[in-house]
Amino acid sequence: MIMEPRLYTTSADYVYQELRHQIVTKQMKPGQRLPEVNIAVQMGVSRTPVREALRRLASEGLVLIIPNSGARLASPTRREMEDTYAVREQLECISVGIAATRISERNLRRLDDSVLEEEKAFEEKNLELYLEVNENFHRIIAESSGNRVLAEYVENILARTNAYVVFYDPFYDIDDNPSIAHHKGIALALKEKNSEKAVKLMREHLKLSLSDLNKPA
Amino acid sequence: MIMEPRLYTTSADYVYQELRHQIVTKQMKPGQRLPEVNIAVQMGVSRTPVREALRRLASEGLVLIIPNSGARLASPTRREMEDTYAVREQLECISVGIAATRISERNLRRLDDSVLEEEKAFEEKNLELYLEVNENFHRIIAESSGNRVLAEYVENILARTNAYVVFYDPFYDIDDNPSIAHHKGIALALKEKNSEKAVKLMREHLKLSLSDLNKPA
DNA sequence: ACATGAATACATGCATGCTATCACAGATAC
DNA sequence: GTATCTGTGATAGCATGCATGTATTCATGT
Numbered sequence: 263m264i265m266e267p268r269l270y271t272t273s274a275d276y277v278y279q280e281l282r283h284q285i286v287t288k289q290m291k292p293g294q295r296l297p298e299v300n301i302a303v304q305m306g307v308s309r310t311p312v313r314e315a316l317r318r319l320a321s322e323g324l325v326l327i328i329p330n331s332g333a334r335l336a337s338p339t340r341r342e343m344e345d346t347y348a349v350r351e352q353l354e355c356i357s358v359g360i361a362a363t364r365i366s367e368r369n370l371r372r373l374d375d376s377v378l379e380e381e382k383a384f385e386e387k388n389l390e391l392y393l394e395v396n397e398n399f400h401r402i403i404a405e406s407s408g409n410r411v412l413a414e415y416v417e418n419i420l421a422r423t424n425a426y427v428v429f430y431d432p433f434y435d436i437d438d439n440p441s442i443a444h445h446k447g448i449a450l451a452l453k454e455k456n457s458e459k460a461v462k463l464m465r466e467h468l469k470l471s472l473s474d475l476n477k478p479a
Numbered sequence: 480m481i482m483e484p485r486l487y488t489t490s491a492d493y494v495y496q497e498l499r500h501q502i503v504t505k506q507m508k509p510g511q512r513l514p515e516v517n518i519a520v521q522m523g524v525s526r527t528p529v530r531e532a533l534r535r536l537a538s539e540g541l542v543l544i545i546p547n548s549g550a551r552l553a554s555p556t557r558r559e560m561e562d563t564y565a566v567r568e569q570l571e572c573i574s575v576g577i578a579a580t581r582i583s584e585r586n587l588r589r590l591d592d593s594v595l596e597e598e599k600a601f602e603e604k605n606l607e608l609y610l611e612v613n614e615n616f617h618r619i620i621a622e623s624s625g626n627r628v629l630a631e632y633v634e635n636i637l638a639r640t641n642a643y644v645v646f647y648d649p650f651y652d653i654d655d656n657p658s659i660a661h662h663k664g665i666a667l668a669l670k671e672k673n674s675e676k677a678v679k680l681m682r683e684h685l686k687l688s689l690s691d692l693n694k695p696a
Numbered sequence: 697a698c699a700t701g702a703a704t705a706c707a708t709g710c711a712t713g714c715t716a717t718c719a720c721a722g723a724t725a726c
Numbered sequence: 727g728t729a730t731c732t733g734t735g736a737t738a739g740c741a742t743g744c745a746t747g748t749a750t751t752c753a754t755g756t
Contacts, residue, residue, distance in 0.1 A: 271546050272709065297737065308711045310527075313738085314534065321538045323628070329488045330717055330738060345628040349570070356569050411540070411562040411639075415632065422628075489739065514707065525741045530708090547708060547747050 274311035277301065278318050285324060285335065285425050287390055292337035292428060296325065322421040336425075340475075343426055347472040350419045351465060354400065357416055358448065358464045361406035362457035369406045373449045376402060377442065384439055393424055399445050403452070423471070430477040440470060491528035494518065495535050502541060502552065502642050504607055509554035509645060513542065539638040553642075557692075560643055564689040567636045568682060571617065574633055575665065575681045578623035579674035586623045590666045593619060594659065601656055610641055616662050620669070640688070647694040657687060 270276040281301070284290050296316065298309045305312070316333045319325040323346070327333045338346070365373075376399045383392035397420050404416035444467040451460035487493040498518070501507050513533065515526045522529070533550045536542040540563075544550045555563070582590075593616045600609040614637050621633035661684040668677035 274709080275546075299737080309738090310710055310712090313531075314709095317531065317534065318538075321535075323631070328718095329492075331719080332737065342628065345626040348573075348626060349629050349632055352569050352573050353566070356565075409562040409565060411559065412566050414540070415566055415636075419632075491739080516707075526708090527740055527742090531739095548749085549707060 272311065273307045274314040274318075277305055277307060277311050278315035280305060281315055281319060282324070282421075282425075283390070286393060286427055288428055290335050290428075292335055294335050296333040296335060298333075322418055322425075324422065324425045338426065343429075343475055344472065346419065346422055346426075347468060350416075350423055351468045353412065353416050353419060354403070354468060355461045355464055357404045357407045357409075357412055358452070359457050359461045360409065360412075361403050362452050362455055362460045364408055365403075365406040365452050369402055370449070370453055372402050373399065373452065377445050377449060380442055380445065384442060389427075393427060396441070397424055403448075406452075426475060430475050441467070441474075444470065489528070490524045491531040491535075494522055494524060494528050494532035497522060498532055498536060499541070499638075499642075500607070503610060503644055505645055507552050507645075509552055511552050513550040513552060515550075539635055539642075541639065541642045555643065560640075560646075560692055561689065563636065563639055563643075564685060567633075567640055568685045570629065570633050570636060571620070571685060572678050572681055574621045574624045574626075574629055575669070576674050576678045577626065577629075578620045579669050579672055579677045581625055582620075582623040582669050586619055587666070587670055589619050590616065590669065594662050594666060597659055597662065601659060606644075610644060613658070614641055620665075623669075643692060647692050658684070658691075661687065 270279060281296075298312045298316070301316075302309045302312045316325055316327065320327045320333070323338075324336055325333050326336050376395055379395045380392065380399065383395055400420055401413075401417065404413040407413065444463060448460055448463045448467065451463055487496055498513075507513075515529045515533070518533075519526045519529045533542055533544065537544045537550070540555075541553055542550050543553050593612055596612045597609065597616065600612055617637055618630075618634065621630040624630065661680060665677055665680045665684065668680055
């Protein structure tokens with residue numbers, strides 16, 4: 263499996279992606295302090311781009327910044343996760359509902375591809391790839407809604423919820439991953455242009471994702 | 480009327496608020512370039528806090544940043560505004576629906592106060608105050624939902640839509656402002672704990688707000 | 697007149713150093 | 727023992743300078 267290198271245009275972008283990577287791959291503990299200098303030294307850059315990356319992560323709710331005090335990794339409570347999923351449900355349901363009425367053939371194919379990749383990543387137990395592809399599935403749907411603003415918000419909340427992986431293990435039930443089956447169902451509903459069905463399945467899918475957060479990390 | 484000074488903890492925060500003020504009070508044209516140095520000189524600070532403020536505004540969709548090139552004020556198309564309002568409708572409807580089931584007496588009073596202030600600001604034709612109070616009405620409801628994440632997203636989209644004031648004149652119909660009447664209706668529905676009614680009124684209210692964007696600036 | 701390309705002016709991205717503020721430990725008072 | 731004060735170290739906020747990339751202008755050729 264060839265891991266394509268992360269692409270970035272600026273140092274700040276690099277730091278952002280790298281930090282996000284470290285969070286998702288459980289290299290950091292929720293609530294831990296994130297001093298600018300430490301990160302700067304570790305990544306071989308100055309504090310400036312680190313500051314920028316931290317603020318971006320803060321806008322996604324992954325990092326908490328206290329003025330004049332510093333940044334620390336978020337440590338969402340069970341309640342906060344539920345709240346986040348409540349919002350995500352709203353955004354994604356409207357997103358998939360609209361997408362069903364206007365998704366292009368090309369995006370339907372991209373959706374199928376993404377499900378295939380997802381299965382592969384799951385078999386290989388490649389956590390990072392799995393999350394990335396999983397996220398991509400939802401991203402394609404949001405894009406297909408044709409509402410740019412909506413897509414932007416979905417993107418933001420995907421970043422939040424994906425970080426919650428720190429709290430659970432998506433490979434816990436070794437042979438069983440209903441999530442992929444759900445994605446297949448949603449993709450099918452979109453092919454059929456069945457808006458109601460797509461929304462219903464998406465809602466169920468997200469309820470399940472939330473309950474997954476109970477699986478041991 | 481005593482205009483309380485804007486409060487801020489850091490220079491970056493000051494620049495952020497000041498820029499936002501200038502946008503809302505129509506001192507800047509949509510699409511105009513926003514060079515860091517210009518702003519820095521104008522506000523008597525260095526480029527660093529200006530950069531930070533610009534990125535924050537970008538996360539609210541008010542400013543467009545092109546890497547290595549610069550920032551410019553957003554110039555949303557009619558389509559983008561509609562898209563934004565579609566998202567806002569989703570977020571605010573769920574927000575007011577939940578709020579109706581659990582809003583505190585204290586917040587009900589704050590809501591009433593905010594409507595009164597709104598009427599006063601409208602009579603005085605005080606644009607900035609009017610917008611601030613208007614925004615506050617929606618903010619109180621979002622807070623009352625008890626969902627912090629939802630409140631955060633509502634806050635963000637309020638910032639976006641309020642900036643659209645650049646494109647229209649809320650005092651265009653001199654004697655008539657149905658928006659305030661709507662707010663009264665929503666506040667009443669909340670008092671009655673009538674969730675359905677509150678959602679319905681909020682939806683109508685936002686549809687109207689969107690159509691208001693046709694009024695000449 | 698128009699397109700192409702080089703030169704120049706300009707703006708951003710980043711590194712670095714200084715200053716103001718905060719967090720924490722130890723001391724002091726009660 | 728608890729609470730409050732105080733000093734010291736650590737950390738973020740900001741200013742500044744340099745390097746890099748972008749936009750604009752103007753010359754050149756067709």
